[in-house]
Amino acid sequence: MIYLICMKNHQITIFDLARELNISKSTVSRVLTGHPNVHPDTRKRVLDLAEKLDYQRNMIAIQLATQQSKTIGIIIPEILSSYFPYVIAAIQEEAHKEGYNVLISQSNESYETEVTNAKVMLDNRVDGVIVSITKETLNFDHLKVFQKKGIPIVFFNRVCNEMVVPKVIVDDYEGAFGAVEHLILSGRKRIAHLSGPSSLAISVKRLNGYLAALKKHNIPADPELIISYDFSKEKIAIYVNHLINLKNPPDAIFAINDPTAIDTIQIIKKNGLRVPEDIAVVGFSDDYVSALIEPPLTTVAQPVREIGITAAQLLFDQIKKDSSQWKTPVKILKTKLIVRKSS
Amino acid sequence: MIYLICMKNHQITIFDLARELNISKSTVSRVLTGHPNVHPDTRKRVLDLAEKLDYQRNMIAIQLATQQSKTIGIIIPEILSSYFPYVIAAIQEEAHKEGYNVLISQSNESYETEVTNAKVMLDNRVDGVIVSITKETLNFDHLKVFQKKGIPIVFFNRVCNEMVVPKVIVDDYEGAFGAVEHLILSGRKRIAHLSGPSSLAISVKRLNGYLAALKKHNIPADPELIISYDFSKEKIAIYVNHLINLKNPPDAIFAINDPTAIDTIQIIKKNGLRVPEDIAVVGFSDDYVSALIEPPLTTVAQPVREIGITAAQLLFDQIKKDSSQWKTPVKILKTKLIVRKSS
DNA sequence: CTGTTTCATGGGAGCGGTCCCTAAAATTGG
DNA sequence: CCAATTTTAGGGACCGCTCCCATGAAACAG
Numbered sequence: 229m230i231y232l233i234c235m236k237n238h239q240i241t242i243f244d245l246a247r248e249l250n251i252s253k254s255t256v257s258r259v260l261t262g263h264p265n266v267h268p269d270t271r272k273r274v275l276d277l278a279e280k281l282d283y284q285r286n287m288i289a290i291q292l293a294t295q296q297s298k299t300i301g302i303i304i305p306e307i308l309s310s311y312f313p314y315v316i317a318a319i320q321e322e323a324h325k326e327g328y329n330v331l332i333s334q335s336n337e338s339y340e341t342e343v344t345n346a347k348v349m350l351d352n353r354v355d356g357v358i359v360s361i362t363k364e365t366l367n368f369d370h371l372k373v374f375q376k377k378g379i380p381i382v383f384f385n386r387v388c389n390e391m392v393v394p395k396v397i398v399d400d401y402e403g404a405f406g407a408v409e410h411l412i413l414s415g416r417k418r419i420a421h422l423s424g425p426s427s428l429a430i431s432v433k434r435l436n437g438y439l440a441a442l443k444k445h446n447i448p449a450d451p452e453l454i455i456s457y458d459f460s461k462e463k464i465a466i467y468v469n470h471l472i473n474l475k476n477p478p479d480a481i482f483a484i485n486d487p488t489a490i491d492t493i494q495i496i497k498k499n500g501l502r503v504p505e506d507i508a509v510v511g512f513s514d515d516y517v518s519a520l521i522e523p524p525l526t527t528v529a530q531p532v533r534e535i536g537i538t539a540a541q542l543l544f545d546q547i548k549k550d551s552s553q554w555k556t557p558v559k560i561l562k563t564k565l566i567v568r569k570s571s
Numbered sequence: 572m573i574y575l576i577c578m579k580n581h582q583i584t585i586f587d588l589a590r591e592l593n594i595s596k597s598t599v600s601r602v603l604t605g606h607p608n609v610h611p612d613t614r615k616r617v618l619d620l621a622e623k624l625d626y627q628r629n630m631i632a633i634q635l636a637t638q639q640s641k642t643i644g645i646i647i648p649e650i651l652s653s654y655f656p657y658v659i660a661a662i663q664e665e666a667h668k669e670g671y672n673v674l675i676s677q678s679n680e681s682y683e684t685e686v687t688n689a690k691v692m693l694d695n696r697v698d699g700v701i702v703s704i705t706k707e708t709l710n711f712d713h714l715k716v717f718q719k720k721g722i723p724i725v726f727f728n729r730v731c732n733e734m735v736v737p738k739v740i741v742d743d744y745e746g747a748f749g750a751v752e753h754l755i756l757s758g759r760k761r762i763a764h765l766s767g768p769s770s771l772a773i774s775v776k777r778l779n780g781y782l783a784a785l786k787k788h789n790i791p792a793d794p795e796l797i798i799s800y801d802f803s804k805e806k807i808a809i810y811v812n813h814l815i816n817l818k819n820p821p822d823a824i825f826a827i828n829d830p831t832a833i834d835t836i837q838i839i840k841k842n843g844l845r846v847p848e849d850i851a852v853v854g855f856s857d858d859y860v861s862a863l864i865e866p867p868l869t870t871v872a873q874p875v876r877e878i879g880i881t882a883a884q885l886l887f888d889q890i891k892k893d894s895s896q897w898k899t900p901v902k903i904l905k906t907k908l909i910v911r912k913s914s
Numbered sequence: 915c916t917g918t919t920t921c922a923t924g925g926g927a928g929c930g931g932t933c934c935c936t937a938a939a940a941t942t943g944g
Numbered sequence: 945c946c947a948a949t950t951t952t953a954g955g956g957a958c959c960g961c962t963c964c965c966a967t968g969a970a971a972c973a974g
Contacts, residue, residue, distance in 0.1 A: 239720070241960055252924045257962060267922055282716075287694045288640060289960035291631045292929050307660055308859075313650050317677065329695065332675055334660065351630045352672065373625075377582070490863060516651075520833060522865025584930055595954045600932060610952055632930035635959050 240283045248281075249273055260285065291353070299329045300543060301349035301357040303342060305386070307334045309487055310515040311532060312360075315384065318536025319358060326544055328355070337459065339364035346370040356380040356543045361388060363425045363459055380546035380554070384539045386428050394542040395558045396535050400430050403528040403563035404437025404482070407510045410526070410565055411480045412445045416508055420453035420471050420478035422464070422488055431456065431484060434512065438482055453478055464488060468495040472507075479507060480571070486511040486518050489525055493570065508571040524568035531561050583626045591624075592616055603628065634696070642672040643886060644692035644700040646685060648729070650677045652830055653858040654875060655703075658727065661879025662701060669887055671698070680802065682707035689713040699723040699886045704731060706768045706802055723889035723897070727882045729771050737885040738901045739878050743773050746871040746906035747780025747825070750853045753869070753908055754823045755788045759851055763796040763814050763821035765807070765831055774799065774827060777855065781825055796821055807831060811838040815850075822850060823914070829854040829861050832868055836913060851914040867911035874904050 242260065246253040251270065258266050259274040277283075291297050300323055304312050316332060323330050331354060335342035342362050349357055350373065357374055359381060368388050374381045375393065384396040411419050421438045424431035435454070442449050452474065455467045468491075471478055483489035489511030493503050503509055503523055511518060514529035538559050546554050585603065589596040594613065601609050602617040620626075634640050643666055647655050659675060666673050674697060678685035685705050692700055693716065700717055702724060711731050717724045718736065727739040754762050764781045767774035778797070785792050795817065798810045811834075814821055826832035832854030836846050846852055846866055854861060857872035881902050889897050 239960095243960075253961080254925075254963085255923055257960095258923085261962075263963095265921060265923085270922080284690075284693050286635075286696060286960050288631060288634045288696055289929090290962075292629075292635050292931085293960075293962040295929070297631060307656050308653075310651075310653075313656055317650055320675075320677070329674060329691065331672060332663075334663070347627075348672065350627050353629060353631055494863070517860045517863055520837070520860055521863045582930095586930075596931080597933080597955075598953055600930095601953085604932075606933095608950095608952060613952080629930055632959090633932075635961090636930075636932040638959070 239286070240281050241286070242283075245274060245277055245281070245283060248277060296355050297353040298327060299331055299352065299354050300540075300547075301331045301333065301352075301354040303333050303335060303345050303349070303357060303359045305335050305337045305342075305360060305362045307332070310517060311385075311485075311513050311530070314532035315536040315539075318533040319540045322537055322540035322544070328544075335362045337362045337364065339366075343370040346373070350374075350377070350379075354379065356382070356547050358382050358384060358539050358543055359388075360385045361428075362386075363428060366427055378551050380543055380551075382539050382543045382546075384535055386430060389429060392556050394546070394556050396539045396542065396561065397430075397558065398530050398535070398561045398563045400433035400563075401437040401440070403512065403530075403565070404434035405441045406437075406563075406565045407512070407526075407528050408438045408441035408482055409444070410567065411482065411508055411510060411571060412441060412447065414508070414571060416480035417447065418450070418453065418476065418478045419447070419480040419482060421455070422467060422481060422483045422492065423454060423456040424484040425458050426456055434484055459488075461491065464491045465495050468492050469499070472496065472499055472501065477507075480504075480509070481507060482510045484512060486513045486515040486525065486527055489527065489570075490515075490517060490521055493521065493523070493525070504569065504571050510571050514566055519568065523570045526568045526571035527566055529564045529566050531563075534561055582629070583624050584629070585626075588617060588620055588624070588626060591620060639698050640696040641670060642674055642695065642697050643883075643890075644674045644676065644695075644697040646676050646678060646688050646692070646700060646702045648678050648680045648685075648703060648705045650675070653860060654728075654828075654856050654873070657875035658879040658882070661876045662883045665880055665883035665887070671887075678705045680705045680707065682709075686713040689716065693717075693720070693722075697722065699725070699890050701725050701727060701882050701886055702731075703728045704771075705729075706771060709770055721894050723886055723894075725882050725886045725889075727878055729773060732772060735899050737889070737899050739882045739885065739904065740773075740901065741873050741878070741904045741906045743776035743906075744780040744783070746855065746873075746908070747777040748784045749780075749906075749908045750855070750869075750871050751781045751784035751825055752787070753910065754825065754851055754853060754914060755784060755790065757851070757914060759823035760790070761793070761796065761819065761821040762790075762823040762825060764798070765810060765824060765826045765835065766797060766799040767827040768801050769799055777827055802831075804834065807834045808838050811835050812842070815839065815842055815844065820850075823847075823852070824850060825853045827855060829856045829858040829868065829870055832870065832913075833858075833860060833864055836864065836866070836868070847912065847914050853914050857909055861909075862911065866913045869911045869914035870909055872907045872909050874906075877904055 242253050242256040246256045256274050259271050302316060320330050333345035335345055339362055342365060356379060368391060382394045387395045387397060408419060423435045439449050457463050457467055481492055483492055489509050493509050496503050496507050501507055511525050511527040514527045518525040518527050585596045585599040589599045599617055602614050663673050676688035678688055682705055685708060699722060711734060725737045730738045730740060751762060766778050782792050800806050800810055824835055826835055832852050836852050839846055839850050844850055854868050854870040857870045861868040861870050
């Protein structure tokens, strides 16, 4: 049997299959897309030949013809901490179940990069996008574009308050409240808080949880003990040392997240103080590391997999529906205090 | 001014721009692709209108027309350990510099999934692919397809010996040798080795390095102390307990990688033994966690960023060249022993 | 036995670009 | 000032596929 195939680029097209079988490309297309109205014999012949010639469909052509990229985008501030990889992994699983690819971009906590990444997503015609903003993001025009163009968007973790779209967050307030109350109930009197940039809602909510817990137990909030920083590694040492050297130093530190808490512990130890005897430390997120460090970190666990799955589901809910039917739920997932030896 | 634009899907095309300016879409295309032969005035008019109407190029159409996806694929066994995210981040940086997108897929250490992922990459017509195989991968047909189709492929970390393509690895043998010699020089006599699946070259090389170090120092290799396991979390406990309970137990354990070493330490501690006093432990890779655990882990550091950058560069070298000019270098990067308190 | 459905297939217009080929306009040189 | 050359712009095939429409054959009902 002589194949008439002309394999430019080593690639076989439906046209090659059609010519070989002396049928039209429409029929081949019908077989390949699972369209019902094809004679079983024809279907078999096409499928057999496709298999035999190792036909590989061209998703790019399909994307162009169907006007959907079958791709969703993820825009996150960074990929290296253990929180995000877990969420990504969960999103990817859901996406693959739906037959979607995932384009991941990290903004490196830079607003500029986030804007660029959003453009790349647009260029690539993603069918939807899941976003967690950088600490610098104050203007949201680059994200509102998605709304304007009718591309579904879902936020998680670090959300944008001024956009009415689906969001997945955890009960940061409750989580922080519980963590701080735990410190109070274990006898701590002067509890400091290493907070994040006030631009982020999570910073504000966790701070409010902290303040509420103090208030409930009639402990006056001391502004000296509340430090808001920008997540830059170098500055943690400065702030922790500052706290330690206060004339009335704290006996506990509640950190905005686990990486901060872990660094805090290292610095306290470097100063010759003990954790938790001299200063207790509590973090937020239950990163993979937190159970392994010495002392193991008390922290507020987030359901990372559930966050990813929920975000993906909210996105696909929108992708599948007409935009007029979109809902904008805000899913608030529960956190869980994990008490370990650092407190 | 009345715009004639017909914005199906809220998207503006070059045709819309052309009609609006009363010129041909060829000219618009020329402007947008930076082709030189365009009158400066025309160029400005096009650019201005594009800006004004917020024209967004359609990468999918471009990909189809130019026959390149401007996307590279990464196939890795998992994304959650700290080794891979660092490599990925480095690859992504390089890719973005070249104007390429990155499609990441994790095989979850499953051969089946790896095969599926390879197909997805092919479907999406990636211009090249960077691969680290699963522990199960013994057949490489799904990867040889890339070669056959002329799609550049680069391996890193876990490479395929039977394929002659560029690879990026570290000097596993030397690294293991140095780690074990370090244990010997610090007075350890019975050094066990928790090795990986023998299907992986890294397992074999690290094992050989281990054996060579013993030999050099005239320590007979005891088969009882060499355990090969499949990276499954559950089994580490069994093997470590087994080692501890030998009538002649080891005084040191060299683990194939850091996660294993970290788990090993936890289990030793659970057994009421001390690290390093009773048993020293050494790992491989210098994961982010390793410095933070108690005791901090002695380990063989890998240049993760350099691995990613090198792999990406080798890939782009091939992508840019005609396949007849492809070279197949194997870059062997240096490891570095980081001595901490676990040994 | 004929009119109406249903089924199987072919034809062809997109999808949104690129890029080659050609033609007209502008520039240059002798 | 005209031929030769270079710029600038347009036309249209093509990338590989989908999907609507048309057509003819087969199946069915009256």
